[in-house]
Amino acid sequence: MKLKESDFTTDFVNEIKAMYAVDLKDTSALEQFIALGQLLKRYNADNWTNTSKGYRKNDLKQVYYFSIEFLPGRLLQSNLLNLDILDTVSSGLKKLGLNYEKICQAEPDPGLGNGGLDRLAAGYMDAMASLGMAGNGNGIRYRYGLFKQVFMNGYQVELPDDWLRNGNVWEVRRENRACVVRFGGHVWLQEQADKTLRPVYDYTDDVLAVPYDIGMVGYHNGVTNTLRLWSAELPPSADHTYYSQKQRDNINDITKVLYPDDSSDEGRSLRLRQEYFFSSAGIQSIVRHYFLEHNNLKQFAQKVAVHINDTHPTLVIPELMRILLDEYDCSWDVAWQITTATMSYTNHTIMQEALESWPIDMFKGLLPRIYQIVEEIDRRYRNEKTPIFGSKVVDNTAPLGNGQVRMAYLAVIGSHSVNGVAPLHTELLKKDVLADLYRIYPEKFNNKTNGIADRRWLELANRPLTKLIDQRIGMNWHDNPKQLQTLTAFENDTEFLHQLAEVKLTNKQRLAEYVKENMNITLNTDAIFDVQIKRLHAYKRQLLHVFEIIREYQDIKDNPQKSVTPRVHIFGAKAAPSYHYAKSVIKVINALADLVNNDQAIGDKLKVVFVPNYGVSLGELIIPAADVSEQISTASKEASGTSNMKLMTNGALSLATLDGANIDIVKAAGSENEYTFGLTSDEVYGYYHRGDYQAQKFFDGNQELQRVVNALIDGTIPEISTEGREIYNSLLQYNDEYFVMADYEDYVAKQKQISSDFNDVKTWQKKSLANIAASGTFSADYAVARYAEDIWQVPFDRILK
Ligand code: 26V
Numbered sequence: 048m049k050l051k052e053s054d055f056t057t058d059f060v061n062e063i064k065a066m067y068a069v070d071l072k073d074t075s076a077l078e079q080f081i082a083l084g085q086l087l088k089r090y091n092a093d094n095w096t097n098t099s100k101g102y103r104k105n106d107l108k109q110v111y112y113f114s115i116e117f118l119p120g121r122l123l124q125s126n127l128l129n130l131d132i133l134d135t136v137s138s139g140l141k142k143l144g145l146n147y148e149k150i151c152q153a154e155p156d157p158g159l160g161n162g163g164l165d166r167l168a169a170g171y172m173d174a175m176a177s178l179g180m181a182g183n184g185n186g187i188r189y190r191y192g193l194f195k196q197v198f199m200n201g202y203q204v205e206l207p208d209d210w211l212r213n214g215n216v217w218e219v220r221r222e223n224r225a226c227v228v229r230f231g232g233h234v235w236l237q238e239q240a241d242k243t244l245r246p247v248y249d250y251t252d253d254v255l256a257v258p259y260d261i262g263m264v265g266y267h268n269g270v271t272n273t274l275r276l277w278s279a280e281l282p283p284s285a286d287h288t289y290y291s292q293k294q295r296d297n298i299n300d301i302t303k304v305l306y307p308d309d310s311s312d313e314g315r316s317l318r319l320r321q322e323y324f325f326s327s328a329g330i331q332s333i334v335r336h337y338f339l340e341h342n343n344l345k346q347f348a349q350k351v352a353v354h355i356n357d358t359h360p361t362l363v364i365p366e367l368m369r370i371l372l373d374e375y376d377c378s379w380d381v382a383w384q385i386t387t388a389t390m391s392y393t394n395h396t397i398m399q400e401a402l403e404s405w406p407i408d409m410f411k412g413l414l415p416r417i418y419q420i421v422e423e424i425d426r427r428y429r430n431e432k433t434p435i436f437g438s439k440v441v442d443n444t445a446p447l448g449n450g451q452v453r454m455a456y457l458a459v460i461g462s463h464s465v466n467g468v469a470p471l472h473t474e475l476l477k478k479d480v481l482a483d484l485y486r487i488y489p490e491k492f493n494n495k496t497n498g499i500a501d502r503r504w505l506e507l508a509n510r511p512l513t514k515l516i517d518q519r520i521g522m523n524w525h526d527n528p529k530q531l532q533t534l535t536a537f538e539n540d541t542e543f544l545h546q547l548a549e550v551k552l553t554n555k556q557r558l559a560e561y562v563k564e565n566m567n568i569t570l571n572t573d574a575i576f577d578v579q580i581k582r583l584h585a586y587k588r589q590l591l592h593v594f595e596i597i598r599e600y601q602d603i604k605d606n607p608q609k610s611v612t613p614r615v616h617i618f619g620a621k622a623a624p625s626y627h628y629a630k631s632v633i634k635v636i637n638a639l640a641d642l643v644n645n646d647q648a649i650g651d652k653l654k655v656v657f658v659p660n661y662g663v664s665l666g667e668l669i670i671p672a673a674d675v676s677e678q679i680s681t682a683s684k685e686a687s688g689t690s691n692m693k694l695m696t697n698g699a700l701s702l703a704t705l706d707g708a709n710i711d712i713v714k715a716a717g718s719e720n721e722y723t724f725g726l727t728s729d730e731v732y733g734y735y736h737r738g739d740y741q742a743q744k745f746f747d748g749n750q751e752l753q754r755v756v757n758a759l760i761d762g763t764i765p766e767i768s769t770e771g772r773e774i775y776n777s778l779l780q781y782n783d784e785y786f787v788m789a790d791y792e793d794y795v796a797k798q799k800q801i802s803s804d805f806n807d808v809k810t811w812q813k814k815s816l817a818n819i820a821a822s823g824t825f826s827a828d829y830a831v832a833r834y835a836e837d838i839w840q841v842p843f844d845r846i847l848k
Contacts, residue, residue: 084216113360116165120663158192170500174827176265180843185329188276201637256328348388358454364461391464404451469687498830528823558672574613579677586684619661631770678703683728696822698815725790742783
């Protein structure tokens with residue numbers, strides 16, 4: 048949009064006056080942020096209305112991306128960037144004597160997700176709007192987001208994330224679009240005059256689903272799509288229904304708090320209620336919207352695509368069936384044809400523990416009509432497939448089995464497309480996790496490698512690098528990130544490589560200031576900033592990184608005179624509150640940090656920083672400052688990873704196993720520009736098949752490793768006797784489930800190589816440049832374009848080169 052700076056400052060001052068009735072100088076940064084958000088919403092109101100009107104007028108096919116979590120990050124800067132008024136607004140605010148940075152930081156970062164599929168979903172919302180695609184998000188407006196992490200005596204403590212305390216300036220409550228979602232009660236089928244059966248519901252618990260819409264602003268294209276988040280409320284009691292306190296609590300609880308990703312916990316009926324709540328509300332609103340422009344169901348699947356982001360929204364399948372059967376009198380076959388043609392599903396993990404299933408008794412009690420429909424899906428599936436594939440295969444893949452409703456199987460059976468998120472992951476789905484279903488429906492399976500919101504992670508998070516790139520190759524890459532590739536022309540340009548190093552230093556200084564201010568640790572910005580930021584999980588192997596730190600520590604202590612390349616090891620990671628092992632690793636890292644950071648003999652050579660409360664905003668600070676990107680999961684376990692892509696585009700070199708999208712990163716940037724190590728996925732599976740992995744052997748064969756592992760239990764690291772022993776036992780007594788011992792030697796060799804290579808600044812920066820240049824292919828714009836073309840069949844108007 049066009050905006051004159053002077054118009055902006057006048058508008059802003061007026062907004063402040065209208066909202067707070069005080070002078071500008073008497074407002075807080077938070078108030079300034081809220082006023083600015085309000086003003087932007089007004090500036091953008093026509094775009095938002097015209098976008099949805101345009102979709103309706105042209106009867107465009109719409110995508111509805113269902114995800115139980117969205118992790119959008121702060122929206123102020125990205126809205127300013129996408130509206131093309133970032134410079135005008137920031138300089139206008141400066142003219143008014145205000146601190147633009149502070150205003151940005153006053154925005155609460157909504158933590159409405161755990162970190163994997165949810166950040167991906169938010170990035171895809173941005174990409175859909177930026178491609179000019181009719182894409183809508185559908186999720187839950189949690190009153191409390193993912194817990195806030197603090198450390199007390201090195202232990203993780205979880206505090207509530209009260210992100211809505213001051214309201215959410217970006218949202219619009221749309222009470223007139225509310226709908227009722229029914230739980231429990233009894234359902235019976237009543238014969239109608241025309242002999243058809245209709246379900247009748249008695250004694251249901253009704254919940255009102257109220258949508259809150261957030262505008263998803265497209266990049267420089269005037270498009271604003273909608274992310275719709277549902278909130279559970281008491282239904283209006285026109286008939287003076289009485290609700291007990293318990294009933295009120297039950298309703299309010301549905302959207303009260305986001306579940307942390309410990310989905311191995313079975314039997315959480317509240318989670319199942321959350322899943323049906325937003326699936327049902329979303330599908331009801333889609334059907335209602337469809338019938339604004341159509342008077343029969345013939346075109347439904349040509350006009351609507353529903354995407355199931357992991358299994359949590361799988362109940363959209365029986366819910367759409369329910370509406371088509373019960374409210375529109377469709378035959379089963381017609382309803383099933385429409386439903387499967389509409390639905391598509393992404394799987395995000397091969398971890399068995401995370402494959403959702405619900406005990407039938409719980410499911411039936413909570414969702415009696417939906418259960419009847421799932422039963423019928425199951426019955427027809429068995430009837431159709433058993434003669435062809437035999438009862439063993441069909442038993443293993445049917446929606447109902449072992450007393451459970453198996454969500455992933457239901458999702459595959461009820462969709463026309465199933466995708467993994469990196470080539471290796473998709474192959475493993477076919478060969479292992481969903482192998483029997485792949486035999487039955489080979490045509491449904493496809494890969495869609497993940498992508499990241501590069502405008503957020505590069506243009507916004509790393510302004511100095513963006514400026515430098517713009518100076519060299521112009522701005523075309525902002526629309527077509529693959530054009531970053533043209534940067535390779537400068538791979539031998541000493542001046543440019545020097546400037547790249549300067550940019551990195553600036554970003555490291557910015558991070559060092561934060562760490563000094565918040566953690567009182569002084570960082571040496573000449574050191575290698577070695578970064579591992581992701582959830583804490585055994586398979587992600589933060590422990591292997593810990594081993595390297597112990598090794599470096601012991602090496603410096605043994606050889607005080609030896610010259611070393613200084614290192615700063617940076618961690619950011621939340622552990623699920625009930626994940627005992629992960630919490631032990633956190634304690635160990637914090638104890639190790641205390642030991643190392645306070646040892647005079649270590650000084651500047653080694654520091655360990657565990658930044659508490661890692662999330663999108665901290666990522667924006669840490670990622671641009673990274674030299675090394677730790678992507679060290681056990682091969683085959685990380686479906687894709689996306690921090691690997693974010694770090695790559697900011698010029699970090701990957702230290703990586705051949706897992707998930709690391710494989711594709713190495714391919715794109717060239718293996719000479721990354722550090723790969725460790726068992727391959729085939730080797731890991733080889734151990735599984737033979738059953739002959741022996742951690743003890745690796746331990747016995749390597750004295751250095753023995754010393755490192757013993758540091759967990761011999762008092763080297765103070766105050767970890769319980770946690771250290773527990774981890775020690777997980778390795779030697781329980782045979783090291785994630786092959787840490789097997790990969791140790793190779794990992795350490797690559798770490799040593801890094802320490803040596805880092806000193807050759809020019810060669811290092813050349814490698815860094817190769818990463819930046821090759822990173823454009825991992826932009827979410829391309830990923831979403833592939834979904835649009837192959838799965839959703841929806842048009843978009845940005846031309847991608
Ligand atoms: C994993 C596990 C592992 C063990 C115990 C319980 C549990 C619960 C949840 C999960 C992961 C859930 C799905 C998820 O977020 N997957 C992540 O999706 C990202 C986007 O596709 C992908 O980059 C990550 O590799 C993948 O872990």
